[in-house]
Structures are given as C-alpha cells and as structure tokens.
Amino acid sequence: MLEDLKMLIEVESPSGDLGAVTASAKAVATVIERRLGGHAALIESDRGPHVHWSGGGDPKVLLLGHHDTVFPIGTLERRPFTIDGGRATGPGIFDMLGGLVQAVHAVASLEDRSAVEILMTADEETGSYASRVLIEERALACGAVLVLEGAADGGAVKTGRKGCGTFHVTVSGRAAHAGLEPEAGINALIEAAHLVLEIAALNRPEIGTTVTPTIASAGTMNNVVPAEATISVDVRVERAEEKERVEAAFAALTPHLDGARIAVRGSVRRAPLTEAHSKQLFAMAKQLLPTLEGKTVGGGSDGNFTGVLGVPTLDGLGAVGGGAHADHEYVETGMMVERAELVAGLVQSLQTA
Template sequence: MTIQTGPVSVDAMIEDLRTLVKVESPSRDVEALTASAKAVAGVIENRLGGQAVLIEIEAGPHVHWSAGGTPKVLILGHHDTVFPLGTLERRPFRVADGHVTGPGVFDMLGGLVQAIHGLAGLDDHSGIEILVTSDEENGSRSSRALIEERALACGAVLVCEGSADGGALKTGRKGTGGFEVTIKGVASHAGLEPEAGVNALIEAAHQVLDIAALGRPDIGTTVTPTVASAGTADNVVPAQATILVDVRVGTADEKERIEAAFAALTPHLEGAKISVRGGIGRPPMPESASAELFAMAKQLLPDLSSEAVGGGSDGNFTAALGVPTLDGLGAVGGGAHADHEYLVIDAMAERANLVAGLVRALQKR
C-alpha cells in the first residue's frame, strides 16, 4: 500500500519554515535559542493545539509537546543551528527554482515543519510526543538524559533530520566524538639554547602521526586530526601544543578501543607531557535498530531507499538503548552546515505524510 497525499498545504509549510528560519538560532547563544524555542512552540501550538512546554536549561530551552494518553511515539528534532548571528542577512530565506534556501532549512527546521504539518492531518494525536532540543549541534550534553527518558517511555522514535542523498532514510549512523590532546613542553630561546627546551610542536607532530594511525576505515573507524596549534613566537621553542581530533566508529568495540588508545598516548620526547580530554559521546546507531520501522516506511512508500551514514544525531542515543529508531525522515535536500544548504519543495508533502503514516501505524500497536 502506498502513501496518499494528505491535506497538508505546502504553502503553509513554507510560511512556517520562513517563521522559524528568520529567528536565527546558533548553538550556545541562549538569548537567540530562547527566541527560537518560542517560535517552535508557537508553530506546534498553532498547528496541533495544546501547550508546548519550554524546558529551561543552561544551554537554551528545549521544547516538549505531548498529546496525552499512553506514549507511543517520539518525534525528535533540534532547533539549534551551526550558523552565527548575521548569517540570515548574508543568506536570506528564499523560495526559488523548486528549492527553499536559508540557514537551517535542511538541518533541520524543514523536517520539524514537515512533521508538525503531517501530524496536523491526523484525527487522533493520542500517544504522540514531540521533543525539539537546543544543543544537538554541540553534542546534546544537556538533552541526552531527557531524550533517553522520553524514548524509553514512548517505545519508538522518528528522527526528523534531513534525508541522505536522494531522499534515502538513515538506517545506521556511526558513533561520533572528539578528543583534545594537549602537549606540555619547555620553552627556551630558539637561537641561543634550543637544546634547553622541550619542543611541544615536534612532540605534536609525532602524536598526529600516532593518532592518525589509529583509524580503521576498512571497518568504518576514522580518526582525523583536524586542528593543531602551537607556539608563541618564531624565536621561542614552543612550550605547548594542542591537537583536535574527529573520531567516527561503527561499533561499540571500536569505541572502547579508540578511547583506550587515546588514554594510552605517551610522549616521544623526554620531558614532554601529554593530557587528553574528550571521548566518543554518541554511540553507534546499529542498522538493526531501524529495521522494523524502515519496513513500515517501505509499506507506505515502496520506492524508499536507506543508507548508513557517518554523521551522528540524537537518534544514536535512542537506538543504543534498543528503542526502534528511524532517522532521516526530514527534508529532502542537502548542503547541511554549508552556504548552499537547500530543501526540495516537491518532496515536502510526501515526507509530511510519511511521518503521519508511520505515526498512525505506531498508534495501533
């Protein structure tokens, strides 16, 4: 059975999306995120009724809406974006050539709007919850416990992150994390007595090679040094260096191996000292967690495809708990975190109705 186009209005979705995008919401900006949370709550209440509660936390408010009744399904998303204030002036909201463009339209405000409008077309909202967090782009440190609590209570999670290439749903995700490696050396005059120092930059060079060698791309583990800094002046042996590292893993075993390897890093130069912060905060999302829900989605849209991706989302947390989780249900488009970010207008109604169809099926369980 294929999904039928429901009563959703694409024009109305675009206008609600315009409302959300025009309230810029960079992560860590509590004032901006407070305004954004209020805008999200307003769209939810306008389309679904009831009250959307702002959960005030240090990072900025999360938004939670519940229709009441026995919890059946959690619609999960976030309203923070990676773009600094002022991006909207340089890259305004635009509707042209079949696309919507602007900061956050694909990641992930478009997906939120589509889900809300899809739910609005249902006669029965019982058992539905919506949670829209404010810190996903920064690792979800303040929201993880709440996400996990509501996921366990509801028993199924639909994540409205943007789709994979070509509109594919995301049925697996790597675990993601980052490390900061700090090297302490000893400063000295680079011309008069370089031998009296311990060169933190040279030690950092050794460590970059050791760290990069930890990767196992053949099994999905990538370990990528991304940022390095050292030194204070061109005639001073640097006393400190810092390396930032992005890590992606496909399995829990690899998470343990990588974290142990970073903890065991040792200096090559006598007198150098190493300290490590960080870890793999998002566990891998196994494809088994999405199998049941993807099968349901295929009954609604037989041409749907799926993909396992390297990026993480809050679906990683819920899937790791064993809660059935389906990701990538949001906007069809691309360019997440980039200036060319876009949403495909022609896919909006179908995606809204897909979410509605999955919710309807989950309500009957």
C-alpha cells in the same frame, strides 16, 4: 508548511547564543500550539530552551529533532528565505527546520494524536550536552523514535549512522630560547608531531573507522621553544568494538620526548546507530512508501543516543534536500508533503500497534 518554515527561518538560532535560541524556542512553540493545540513546554537548560509537546495519552512514539542551527546571526540578511524553482533556501532550512515543520504538520493531519510526543532540542549542533538526559528519558518512555533530521542523498532515510566523537590532546613541554639554549627546552610541537602520526595510524577505513587530526596549534614566538601544543581529532566508527579500541588507544598515549606530558579528554560520545536499531521501523516505512531506500551515513545525530538504548529508531525522516551547514543549503519543496505523510503514517501505525 512553507508559511511556518519562513517564520522559523527568520528567527535565527545559532547554537550557544542563548538569546537567539530562546527566541527560536518560543517561535517553535508558537507553531506547534497553533497547529496542534495544547501546550508546548519550554524546558530550560544552560544551552537554551528545549521544546516539548505531548498528545496527553500513553506515549508510543517520539518525534525528535532540534531547533538550533550552525549559522551566526546576520546570515539571514545575506541569505534570506527564498523559494525558487522548487527549492527553498535559508539558514538552517535543511538541518533541520524543514524536518521540524514537516513533523508538526504530520501530527496535525492525524485525528488521534494522544500517543505522540515532540521534542525539539536547543543544542544538537554542539553535542547535546544539555539535552541528552531528556532525550533518553523521553525515548525510553515512548518506545519508538522518529528522527526528523534531513534525508540522505536521493531522499533515503538513515538506517545507520557512525558513532562519532572528538578528542583533544594537550602536550606540555618547557619553553626555552630557541637560539641561545634550545636544548634546555622540551619542544611541545615536536612531541605533537609524533603524536599526530601515532593518532592517524589508528585509522581503519576498511571497517568504517576514521581517525582524523583536524586542528593543531603550538608556540607563541618564532624564537621560543614551544611549551604547549594542542591537537583536536575527529573520530567516526561503525562498530561498537571500534569505539572501545580507539578510546583505549587515546588513553594509552605516552610521550616520545623525555619530560613531556600529555593530557587527553574526549570520547566517542555518540555510539553507532546500527541497522539493527532501525530495522523494525524501516520495514514499516517501506510498507508505506515501497520506493524508500535506507542508507548508513557518517554523521551522527541524537538518534545515536536513542538507538544504543535499544529503542527502535529511524533517522533521516525530515526534509529532502542538501547542503547541510553550507551556504547552498536547500529543501525540495515538492517533497515536503510526501515526507510529512510518511511520518504521519508511521505515527499512526505505531499508535495502533
């Protein structure tokens, strides 16, 4: 596993870099074919190739993940693949190349692989716009999904994930000279300030809803009334009804200043993955590893898409480690075999169910 992990880490794959992601897909396909035989198909998209492998029989379980990462080209030179003190480090190792490798080796350990499919997509880190339809299609065809994203703190699997999405609000006003005739303008920055407070008031942290303005911009010159402003907002929800409430609230935003105009785009694109979606598979995992714990986490994944379809989904089955999206990202090498064996046991159970 460490040999394959090194190979994949050393093919950098930042989301949206088509050349890099294509090279990564080819590397993933090489690892899959070398360990499992058969053909790993590259499914082209405008975000780069997704990698799909099938055991060739009637599918019963989909192993789902992604091979794109958040780190720009050149990160590897600064942070090369390294193993030290039981930890392996390198860009994308925890999110989620470690889990990808464990998935392949889990399937390789099985004599019967006929009912297994593996799908590693190219655009999860940027929202899965080019892969969602394929993910949903294969999830429905297989009937159960094991997501190889990194484990939660302490090695727990992710039995729930918040729904998540991003909203972008554009305010249009009217420019004017800030000294000579500010009253002739419509100040988009002042309108945006009103809206930021209104949007932040949508928070309901006591029930797991967070609505967080994260980026704002306005203005061109310090002596010009701003004609345009933009606001970006991160939204996380635990309940489906909160998705509807927040989306309706954004749709209902109205200007505070006469003459200002507002345009809103975005949604809570990934609906919540609830414990009801993962209950069946988590019970199976507990039989295989009684000490295993489950946690609900704030981040979303492609498992949100499959769970809301009603397909049993268990997430966080990948590497045990930490530091996702950070320079200190790492994987605990001593846990890799145990986690691969857990995935193998789940696949075997689902194949014979």
